[in-house]
Amino acid sequence: MDHATHTHAKAPQGKGADPTRIERLCIERGLKMTGQRRLIARVLSEAEDHPDVEELYRRAIALDSKVSIATVYRTVRLLEEKGILERRDFGGGRSRYDPADRGHHHHLIDVDTGTVIEFEDEEFERLVEGIAARYGFTLVQQRLELFGKKADAAPDARRRPGPGAGPGAKKDGE
Amino acid sequence: MDHATHTHAKAPQGKGADPTRIERLCIERGLKMTGQRRLIARVLSEAEDHPDVEELYRRAIALDSKVSIATVYRTVRLLEEKGILERRDFGGGRSRYDPADRGHHHHLIDVDTGTVIEFEDEEFERLVEGIAARYGFTLVQQRLELFGKKADAAPDARRRPGPGAGPGAKKDGE
DNA sequence: CTACGTGCAAAGGATTTGCCAGGCT
DNA sequence: AGCCTGGCAAATCCTTTGCACGTAG
Numbered sequence: 001m002d003h004a005t006h007t008h009a010k011a012p013q014g015k016g017a018d019p020t021r022i023e024r025l026c027i028e029r030g031l032k033m034t035g036q037r038r039l040i041a042r043v044l045s046e047a048e049d050h051p052d053v054e055e056l057y058r059r060a061i062a063l064d065s066k067v068s069i070a071t072v073y074r075t076v077r078l079l080e081e082k083g084i085l086e087r088r089d090f091g092g093g094r095s096r097y098d099p100a101d102r103g104h105h106h107h108l109i110d111v112d113t114g115t116v117i118e119f120e121d122e123e124f125e126r127l128v129e130g131i132a133a134r135y136g137f138t139l140v141q142q143r144l145e146l147f148g149k150k151a152d153a154a155p156d157a158r159r160r161p162g163p164g165a166g167p168g169a170k171k172d173g174e
Numbered sequence: 175m176d177h178a179t180h181t182h183a184k185a186p187q188g189k190g191a192d193p194t195r196i197e198r199l200c201i202e203r204g205l206k207m208t209g210q211r212r213l214i215a216r217v218l219s220e221a222e223d224h225p226d227v228e229e230l231y232r233r234a235i236a237l238d239s240k241v242s243i244a245t246v247y248r249t250v251r252l253l254e255e256k257g258i259l260e261r262r263d264f265g266g267g268r269s270r271y272d273p274a275d276r277g278h279h280h281h282l283i284d285v286d287t288g289t290v291i292e293f294e295d296e297e298f299e300r301l302v303e304g305i306a307a308r309y310g311f312t313l314v315q316q317r318l319e320l321f322g323k324k325a326d327a328a329p330d331a332r333r334r335p336g337p338g339a340g341p342g343a344k345k346d347g348e
Numbered sequence: 349c350t351a352c353g354t355g356c357a358a359a360g361g362a363t364t365t366g367c368c369a370g371g372c373t
Numbered sequence: 374a375g376c377c378t379g380g381c382a383a384a385t386c387c388t389t390t391g392c393a394c395g396t397a398g
Contacts, residue, residue: 032397034353053388068355073388075353089263093363094387108306111314121305127298128320132282135293137322140285144318146302148311206372208378227363242380247363249378267362267388353396364385371378 020045021101022084029082036060036067040075050088050096050107050116090116090145106144194219195275196258203256210234210241214249224262224270224290264290264319280318 019027022041026033043059051059057072076097079085088096090109108117124144132139196215200207217233225233231246250271253259262270264283278299282291298318306313
């Protein structure tokens with residue numbers, strides 16, 4: 001778990017107080033850092049879940065209402081191209097974003113509650129490397145998503161997707 | 175390329191010829207089998223790949239031009255809900271479909287060519303069961319996608335050393 | 349100062365749905 | 374004959390984009 005960045009520089013200088021992990025990465029990649037990008041970078045750095053664009057937008061305007069959803073889309077796309085963010089799809093029509101610097105992990109989604117559990121597994125890593133090698137491939141990326149339900153609690157919650165996208169975890173319980 | 179049906183060349187695909195796997199499943203699930211559903215079932219049964227709705231539609235009208243894309247969407251969604259089809263997302267904005275009765279398999283996508291290789295792996299199955307159990311879950315569904323490139327045949331001459339690090343080669347779906 | 353970022357709204361692509369006609373059991 | 378399906382097009386949902394202006398470097 002990464003705790004808050006305890007950089008001593010806390011001078012209340014408007015906004016550019018302590019550069020977040022994401023912001024630092026942006027600068028490294030030579031991105032022009034504007035107020036809204038800094039804001040979005042901060043939201044992303046503080047996110048511990050996998051927010052979609054709408055959610056990012058909501059969190060951003062909560063801090064500073066001078067961002068448009070279009071900018072969030074643009075920024076998120078830019079960061080993805082720069083390898084700073086990873087776009088995920090848990091099957092809900094909307095893309096979810098995951099800071100790439102958080103390390104490799106996979107997801108276990110509770111189909112009843114929509115909760116997303118992150119996990120890592122060395123054995124799995126070795127296994128897939130082996131599978132790829134078996135076909136003469138070198139892995140560039142991998143995606144593992146497990147959808148399950150709590151072994152004990154099995155209240156059949158019939159959730160109708162309704163007008164929208166298919167079934168999927170819409171909330172990232174947090 | 176698809177070849178002409180050499181079985182009953184006389185009967186213009188009336189119905190009741192040879193019920194396809196998918197059609198049989200539909201009947202088992204108590205679905206009303208209409209002409210277009212039978213048609214779509216046939217297309218799906220014959221598909222060896224992972225077509226998207228548009229592709230299914232194309233193949234369907236090639237056999238019988240009396241289907242609308244809306245029906246394909248509806249049918250495909252219905253079959254997914256009945257567990258006859260599995261919806262996949264290889265990242266291209268469109269959903270791809272996979273008959274669930276083909277057995278459990280995963281995908282290895284060649285990021286250079288877009289080729290999709292299917293594979294199964296018992297060890298993997300055991301491993302994920304274990305991971306789920308570790309968190310007290312029973313697996314309902316799982317998704318494993320490997321993206322890689324050929325280890326040998328990859329004389330990629332387009333080395334693009336960008337600012338900072340990261341390949342950034344974003345060759346998304348087809 | 350110049351190139352690039354941003355806002356707004358309209359465009360766009362994929363998928364869904366209302367309504368009425370028609371087919372399957 | 375009834376209920377459900379299928380067509381068509383309008384409606385949604387998510388995401389992208391054109392244009393005019395503000396700002397980082």
